[in-house]
Amino acid sequence: MRKPLSIPCIIDGCRRSIGHAAALKRWGYVPSEYICQAHWSRLPKRQRQVWARHQRLERKFGVAPKPEASRRVWSALCRRAGL
Numbered sequence: 483m484r485k486p487l488s489i490p491c492i493i494d495g496c497r498r499s500i501g502h503a504a505a506l507k508r509w510g511y512v513p514s515e516y517i518c519q520a521h522w523s524r525l526p527k528r529q530r531q532v533w534a535r536h537q538r539l540e541r542k543f544g545v546a547p548k549p550e551a552s553r554r555v556w557s558a559l560c561r562r563a564g565l
């Protein structure tokens with residue numbers, strides 16, 4: 483059963499999740515979707531860097547300067563991590 487106040491890994495069949503408190507501690511906010519460490523480490527470094535850049539800009543400006551691009555990068559990461 484899914485614990486309340488935790489975000490499951492976005493990859494189907496993955497049973498890892500992160501608690502809201504842990505997410506806040508790690509990123510300073512609670513994401514709506516989450517890729518666990520195991521799946522995250524499967525992603526190519528370049529792709530992770532692209533995402534990091536988007537995150538950095540979002541932190542800097544308080545909002546995502548290019549929300550659609552960020553969204554696209556994120557879905558690419560999810561697709562790739564699930565392979």
Ligand SMILES: [Zn+2]
Binds near residue numbers: 493496498518
């Ligand atoms: Zn996972």
